[in-house]
Structures are given as structure tokens and as C-alpha cells.
Amino acid sequence: MSGKTETSRTGRRVMRALPTLCALLLVGEIIIHRHAYFALEATPLFFALFGGVAACLVVGGSMLMSRLITRAPDYYGGDDDA
Amino acid sequence: MGAMMMLEAAFTMFLTMLLTIPGMMLIIGALAVPVLPLPARNAYMLVLIAISGWSVWHISPDETMTATLAGIDLILVRGEAITKPFALVFHIAAALNVIYAMHENAKITATAGLTYAGAAIAALFAGDFLTLFIYWELTTFASVFLVLAGDSSRAMRAAMRYLLMQVASGVILLAGAVLLWRAGAGFTITALDATTPAGFCILLAFGIKAGFPLLGGWLQDAYPEASPTGSVMLSAFTTKLAIYMLVICFAGFKPLIYIGLAMAVIPLFAALIENNLRRVLAIALVNQLGIMVVGIGIGSELAVNGVTAHAFASVLYKGLLFMSIGAVFMRTGTDQADALGGLSRQMPWTAAFCLIGALSIASMPLFSGFTTKALTIGAVAKQGELLVWLGLLFASVGVVLHTAVKLPYATFFAPNDKIKAEEAPLNMRVAMALAAGGCILIGLYPSALYALLPYEVSYKVWDSGHVLGELQLLAFAALIFALMVRRGIYPLHGARVVLYSDWLTRRVIPRIIIGLGEPLMKIWNALKDGSVALTLRALRTSEEASRATGLASGIASTGAAAGIFLAVFALILLIRVLM
Structure with a gap:
């Protein structure tokens, strides 16, 4: 079995498992009471929503920043930095 | 005798x-x-x-x-x-x-x-x-x-x-120590006021490191x-x-909260787009240090416990991650994300240890990051610092993306059937196994580490609501990121250089020095040429005057010329010393 097939299979398994795990965690919200320090934290599904939104922001921010802060691999001149 | x-x-x-x-x-x-x-x-x-x-x-x-x-x-x-x-x-x-x-x-x-x-x-x-x-x-x-x-x-x-940077830190530390001594406080290491010149120097020295x-x-x-x-x-x-020295000298210094927050959040973006995996780890290290610096700024007993526990756990999981990527680098000759992938079958032990390190740094329950970082984040919440708390949650999400998902995926699971590698040598696997064991031990049995902390720990880390919240945060962040990568919205890696704060020392400062150096060299050369011309002219004038008016005048002129020569020589010497 090639590495590609195996790793693709692992990726598919993870992609199948993640939504199931997320769904279970949402159900857990009904059963488990969360102690909150802030009123915002007490909002239902706060952590799930925050996780998803923050992931979008980090990825979006990285895509925007990549235009500003990425350069060609030889930017520092290979071995010669200055 | x-x-x-x-x-x-x-x-x-x-x-x-x-x-x-x-x-x-x-x-x-x-x-x-x-x-x-x-x-x-x-x-x-x-x-x-x-x-x-x-x-x-x-x-x-x-x-x-x-x-x-x-x-x-x-x-x-x-x-x-x-x-x-x-x-x-x-x-x-x-x-x-x-x-x-x-x-x-x-x-x-x-x-x-x-x-x-x-x-x-x-x-x-x-x-x-x-x-x-x-x-x-x-x-x-x-x-x-x-x-x-x-x-x-x-x-x-x-x-x-x-x-250069490390020596600069040492010199600034010494300057701070001397200022402290001159202020009559002696050399003893103790809590300092960062708003005094001595305190500021010492804070700067610690801050560099x-x-x-x-x-x-x-x-x-x-x-x-x-x-x-x-x-x-x-x-x-x-x-x-x-970090240890900052705790001793500056615990409770509030600006550190915001310095730490900047350290925790800003690196996330660079780490996500960085292609060199050891650089990803180095940038992610700053993110972890940022969380500790926030805790130092809070300065409460819980926060100091959190910083200590987090530093302890971080040495293990960060070391484990560097070990696993180091083993991959040794076996494949590369640490570039776009050149790796598919190594999970060839280096299964290394992959497993890397995952343990990744789950630990991501604060997954049952791993060391969860039981240690929770103390600092809890201390921030107890202080009622909502924005800082949200910032730390945001930083936690970033860590999940760049270190817990991107790094192991790009190295071990991304499709790549071209790369061939052997498993890491036995001694490397033993070291990784011991570090991984430490990460799991602290995750499962945190009270052993808590017993070593400077203050008694009364924080309830295994609260079911806390576990659920943390799992939701991690799982939803991972799901959204995986979907974005899978659908091609986010290209995971590519050959590139990411400009980060090392850009200052690698590009900006050398350019400034070269930029300043050229005009200074021109001034120096002009002064040197001018002084030589002036001296020669003075000597010539003196010689001509002596020939025309006799010895006494000649001596006076020669004396004047010698005076000019000495003055110019002193000027040259002064400039040379200053430059």
C-alpha cells in the first residue's frame, strides 16, 4: 500500500470523525453545566462558536498577512543573509 | 607545610x-x-x-x-x-x-x-x-x-x-545591576520597579531572552x-x-499582561504560513512564552503557579516536538513542510510522539498543556480581564491550527509517496518516549506537579464544564481548519520565506548600518584628504616664507604649520576613536 493511499485514508477517517465528535460535544452542552467567570462565557455553545470563528480569523488573517510578509525562498540570499 | x-x-x-x-x-x-x-x-x-x-x-x-x-x-x-x-x-x-x-x-x-x-x-x-x-x-x-x-x-x-543579541542582553543586565547598586539597592535579586532606569534595563535584558x-x-x-x-x-x-527571572523580579507588573498577549497572538499568523517546520516550532515557542508572560503580569498566586507549571510542561512538550521534527530532519534531510508528508508509516513511533507533543501544546484534556495552561487562563479569568482572556483563547485556537494540525499533518499524513525515510534511532525514540510519558503523566496526574509549585493549588482543573469547553474549542477549530484546507481555501504550505521579527536583525539593521556607513565613510575620507592637503599647504607656505624672510619667520611659520598638523592629527584620532 502506498504512503499516499494510506495517508489519504487517514485524512478521510479524521474528516469523518471530526464532525461526529463536534456533534457529540454539542450534545454534551445540554447535559453538562459549565461554570462561567464571564456572562459571555455562559452563552450556549460559546466555546464551539469561538473555536470556529477564531479559526476563520486566524486563517483569514494569515492569508492577508502572507501578502505582506512572505517573500521568495531566496529573499535572504540563500547563504548570504545581508 | x-x-x-x-x-x-x-x-x-x-x-x-x-x-x-x-x-x-x-x-x-x-x-x-x-x-x-x-x-x-x-x-x-x-x-x-x-x-x-x-x-x-x-x-x-x-x-x-x-x-x-x-x-x-x-x-x-x-x-x-x-x-x-x-x-x-x-x-x-x-x-x-x-x-x-x-x-x-x-x-x-x-x-x-x-x-x-x-x-x-x-x-x-x-x-x-x-x-x-x-x-x-x-x-x-x-x-x-x-x-x-x-x-x-x-x-x-x-x-x-x-x-550579538544574547551579549546585548548580558550587557544591559549588567548596566541595570550597576544602576541598581548606584541607587543604593545593592546587587540582590529581588522584586523590582520596572519604571526606574535600573528596573527598566533589567526588564529589557530579561525581555530579550x-x-x-x-x-x-x-x-x-x-x-x-x-x-x-x-x-x-x-x-x-x-x-x-x-521567564523564571521575570517571575522573581516583575510578577504583577501590569504592562507585562499586554506584552505577553502580543507575544501569544501575533506569532500565530506567521507560524501558520511558515514553511520551515523548525521555524514554526520556534515561532510557536514565542506564543507559549507569551501566555507565561501574561501570567507574570497578572502576578497572583494562581498565576505564578500557572507560569511555573506551564514552563515545566512546555520544556517537555516543546522539547518533544523539536525532537520529533529533528528526527525527521535527520532522516530526510529537510524540515520544509512542502517537501515532507507520508512519513506516518515509515516513522510510526516518531509520528506518535509528535502527536502527543502536539496534543499537549494544544491543551487537549489528558495531556500536559491542559492541566498547566488552565491555571494561567483561570487566573486571568479570576482577575476579570475579559479581553485578555479572549485573547488567550484566540491564541489557544492558533496553536491548534499551526502546531497540533498543520505540523503533524504536513510531516506525517499529507500525501507524499516519493519520500523515503527510516525510523529514528533507538536512543532518539527513547528520549521522545520519556518526554511523551512526562506529557501524559502531567496530563493524567497533575497533582504530582502541583505539589512542586510555589503556592498551594486549589484550582479545580478537572471540572467537567471546563473539559467540555476546551474540547469544543479545539474540535471546532480543527474542523473548520481541516475543511478550509481540504476545500483548497487555505493552501497549507509553499516554498517561501516569512518575514518575522528576525527580519530586523537579518535585513533592516544591516541595511541601516550600511546606509549610515557610506555617508560616514565619505565624510571621513573628505576630512582625511582635506587635512592632508591643509598640512601640505601649511608646510609649503612655511617653507616659502622662510626662504623669503629669513630664519625667524621660517621658525614661526614652521611652528604654525606643526600646530595645524597636530590639530588635524588630533581631529583624525578623535574621529577614529569615535567611529
């Missing part, structure tokens, strides 16, 4: 210092490392570390050792409640480093590594800034050899920049250029020593 007694007294003093000053045994013991053959060298280093660790474990909390040098009282050994956990984890890291590097016959790296560990341990126990300065500089000079072990011209250049914004470029510049074993050693000591 007198000489014999003096010799005996000197030997007794040396032995006392060797046994009483923690870390000294490693520093002195390192001198024998180059002459020992393998495998005796490795056994010798492990025995030294074990004896040193044992003595630190049994050190009395009120143990002190003082000395007087040129009328200055030095406190060579002084333990605080926070010292023992740091000293303990430094010993563990030193031992893991020796095991990880056992396959190498690198005498310089081994000597430098042991000296570096010893100096860092000794620095933890320093009770005054002069003693600290000595060990502070020793960590610098020992660790620069680990960067040089990268054995490339890039590594050499990175090592020089690293040395702790990776403060714009000051920590050396970290992501040098660590990825070291050898695989060198970068593992580097990841453990310098930054944690700085």
Missing part, C-alpha cells in the same frame, strides 16, 4: 562549591567530556546530571551560600519556592538531551550542552545580579556552539546574530539553524530562565 594547608583549604573550598552550587557540577564536569570516548561519555554525563538533580531535589529551601569579592557581597546560592520545579525540569531536559544525542559523536555539542544546562541551573539559584550575569553570559557562550553545530554558513551567520515583541527575532533565526540535537537543547533553557 603552610602551602599544603592553603592547597588543602583551596581544594575544600572548590569541593564545597562543586557540591553546594547547583549546576556547578555540570559546568566543571563538562571539561572532561571532550576527552572521554563513547559510550563512557554519555554514561558520565547522565551520572553527573543524576547526582546534580539528586542534590537539587534535596536542597533545603533556606539554603544559602555567600561570598565576598572586592568588597561586594555575592549570594552564590539562594533558593526560592519557585526555584525547585524549574531546576528539576532543567535536569530532566539535560538528561533527555543526552539520550537524544547518544548516536552522535559530537564532542563540542555535548560539552556545550552540558555547560549550557549547568549554567542555566546555576543561574536559577543566583541571589545577586553579578552572579546571575556570569551564568547569564555562560549560557550565551555555551549555547552559541549549539547553533554553530548546524554546520552551514547560514548557521554561522545566525549564530553571530544570536551571539524571553522573546518580547521585536526583541525575540534571534529565537526564530537561530533555533532552526542549529543541528537537530542542538535545537532540542536550545528550546529548553534560555527562554525559561528568562
Whole structure:
């Protein structure tokens, strides 16, 4: 079995498992009471929503920043930095 | 007879210092490392570390050792409640480093590594800034050899920049210490006011080593250029020593909350787009240090416990991640994300250990990050700092993306059927297994670590609501990121250079120096040429005057010319000294 097939299979398994795990965690919200320090934290599904939104922001921010802060691999001149 | 007694007294003093000053045994013991053959060298280093660790474990909390040098009282050994956990984890890291590097016959790296560990341990126990300065500089000079072990011209250049920044930190520390002494406060290491010149200098010195914004470029510049074993050693000591010193001197200094928050959040973006995986780890290290600096700024008992526990766990999981990527680098010859992938079948043990490190840094319940970072985040919440708390949650999400998902995926699971590699050598796997075991142990049984913390821990980390919230945060962040990568919205990697704060020392500062240097050289050359012309003209005038008007006038003119010559010579000398 090639590495590609195996790793693709692992990726598919993870992609199948993640939504199931997320769904279970949402159900857990009904059963488990969360102690909150802030009123915002007490909002239902706060952590799930925050996780998803923050992931979008980090990825979006990285895509925007990549235009500003990425350069060609030889930017520092290979071995010669200055 | 007198000489014999003096010799005996000197030997007794040396032995006392060797046994009483923690870390000294490693520093002195390192001198024998180059002459020992393998495998005796490795056994010798492990025995030294074990004896040193044992003595630190049994050190009395009120143990002190003082000395007087040129009328200055030095406190060579002084333990605080926070010292023992740091000293303990430094010993563990030193031992893991020796095991990880056992396959190498690198005498310089081994000597430098042991000296570096010893100096860092000794620095933890320093009770005054002069003693600290000595060990502070020793960590610098020992660790620069680990960067040089990268054995490339890039590594050499990175090592020089690293040395420059580390020495700058030492010099600023010494300046701060002298200012403190002049203000009548002596050299004793104690809580300081960062708004005084002395306090500010010392904060700046610690800040350089702790990776403060714009000051920590050396970290992501040098660590990825070291050898695989060198970068593992580097990841453990310098930054944690700085964190320890910040706790001792600046706990509760509120601006640190915002400095730490900037350190925790800003690196996320760069780490996500970075292609060099060891650089990803170096940038992510700044993110972890940021969370600790926030805790230092909060300064409550819970926060200080959190910083200590987090630093302890971070040495293990960060070391584990550097070990796993270092093993991949050693086996494949690359640490570039776009060149890797598909190694999970070829290096299954390394992949498993990397995942344990990744889950630990991501604060997954049952792993060390969860039971340690929770204390700091809880301390922030207890202080009612909502925005800071949200910032730390945001930083936690970033860590999930760049270190817990991207790094293991790009290395071990991304499709790539071209790359071929063997599993890491047995000694590397043993070191990784021990570090991974530590991560799981702290995750499952945190009370063992909590017992070492400076204050009693009453925080309930295993609250079911807290576990659920953390799992939701991690799982939803991972799901959204995986979907974005899978649907091609986010290209995971590509060959590129990411400009980060090391850009300042690699590009901006050299350009400024060159830019300033050229006009200065022009002024210098103009002054030099002008002065030579002026002198020649004065001499010629004098000669002509003497020929026309006689000896007396000639002497006067020659005297004037000599005066001009001397003045110009003094000017040239002055400019040369200034430049």
C-alpha cells in the first residue's frame, strides 16, 4: 500500500470523525453545566462558536498577512543573509 | 607545610562549591567530556546530571551560600519556592538531551550542552545580579556552539546574530545591576520597579531572552539553524530562565499582561504560513512564552503557579516536538513542510510522539498543556480581564491550527509517496518516549506537579464544564481548519520565506548600518584628504616664507604649520576613536 493511499485514508477517517465528535460535544452542552467567570462565557455553545470563528480569523488573517510578509525562498540570499 | 594547608583549604573550598552550587557540577564536569570516548561519555554525563538533580531535589529551601569579592557581597546560592520545579525540569531536559544525542559523536555539542544546562541551573539559584550575569553570559557562550553545530554558513551567520543579541542582553543586565547598586539597592535579586532606569534595563535584558515583541527575532533565526540535537537543547533553557527571572523580579507588573498577549497572538499568523517546520516550532515557542508572560503580569498566586507549571510542561512538550521534527530532519534531510508528508508509516513511533507533543501544546484534556495552561487562563479569568482572556483563547485556537494540525499533518499524513525515510534511532525514540510519558503523566496526574509549585493549588482543573469547553474549542477549530484546507481555501504550505521579527536583525539593521556607513565613510575620507592637503599647504607656505624672510619667520611659520598638523592629527584620532 502506498504512503499516499494510506495517508489519504487517514485524512478521510479524521474528516469523518471530526464532525461526529463536534456533534457529540454539542450534545454534551445540554447535559453538562459549565461554570462561567464571564456572562459571555455562559452563552450556549460559546466555546464551539469561538473555536470556529477564531479559526476563520486566524486563517483569514494569515492569508492577508502572507501578502505582506512572505517573500521568495531566496529573499535572504540563500547563504548570504545581508 | 603552610602551602599544603592553603592547597588543602583551596581544594575544600572548590569541593564545597562543586557540591553546594547547583549546576556547578555540570559546568566543571563538562571539561572532561571532550576527552572521554563513547559510550563512557554519555554514561558520565547522565551520572553527573543524576547526582546534580539528586542534590537539587534535596536542597533545603533556606539554603544559602555567600561570598565576598572586592568588597561586594555575592549570594552564590539562594533558593526560592519557585526555584525547585524549574531546576528539576532543567535536569530532566539535560538528561533527555543526552539520550537524544547518544548516536552522535559530537564532542563540542555535548560539552556545550552540558555547560549550557549547568549554567542555566546555576543561574536559577543566583541571589545577586553579578552572579546571575556570569551564568547569564555562560549560557550565551555555551549555547552559541549549539547553533554553530548546524554546520552551514547560514548557521554561522545566525549564530553571530544570536551571539550579538544574547551579549546585548548580558550587557544591559549588567548596566541595570550597576544602576541598581548606584541607587543604593545593592546587587540582590529581588522584586523590582520596572519604571526606574535600573528596573527598566533589567526588564529589557530579561525581555530579550524571553522573546518580547521585536526583541525575540534571534529565537526564530537561530533555533532552526542549529543541528537537530542542538535545537532540542536550545528550546529548553534560555527562554525559561528568562521567564523564571521575570517571575522573581516583575510578577504583577501590569504592562507585562499586554506584552505577553502580543507575544501569544501575533506569532500565530506567521507560524501558520511558515514553511520551515523548525521555524514554526520556534515561532510557536514565542506564543507559549507569551501566555507565561501574561501570567507574570497578572502576578497572583494562581498565576505564578500557572507560569511555573506551564514552563515545566512546555520544556517537555516543546522539547518533544523539536525532537520529533529533528528526527525527521535527520532522516530526510529537510524540515520544509512542502517537501515532507507520508512519513506516518515509515516513522510510526516518531509520528506518535509528535502527536502527543502536539496534543499537549494544544491543551487537549489528558495531556500536559491542559492541566498547566488552565491555571494561567483561570487566573486571568479570576482577575476579570475579559479581553485578555479572549485573547488567550484566540491564541489557544492558533496553536491548534499551526502546531497540533498543520505540523503533524504536513510531516506525517499529507500525501507524499516519493519520500523515503527510516525510523529514528533507538536512543532518539527513547528520549521522545520519556518526554511523551512526562506529557501524559502531567496530563493524567497533575497533582504530582502541583505539589512542586510555589503556592498551594486549589484550582479545580478537572471540572467537567471546563473539559467540555476546551474540547469544543479545539474540535471546532480543527474542523473548520481541516475543511478550509481540504476545500483548497487555505493552501497549507509553499516554498517561501516569512518575514518575522528576525527580519530586523537579518535585513533592516544591516541595511541601516550600511546606509549610515557610506555617508560616514565619505565624510571621513573628505576630512582625511582635506587635512592632508591643509598640512601640505601649511608646510609649503612655511617653507616659502622662510626662504623669503629669513630664519625667524621660517621658525614661526614652521611652528604654525606643526600646530595645524597636530590639530588635524588630533581631529583624525578623535574621529577614529569615535567611529
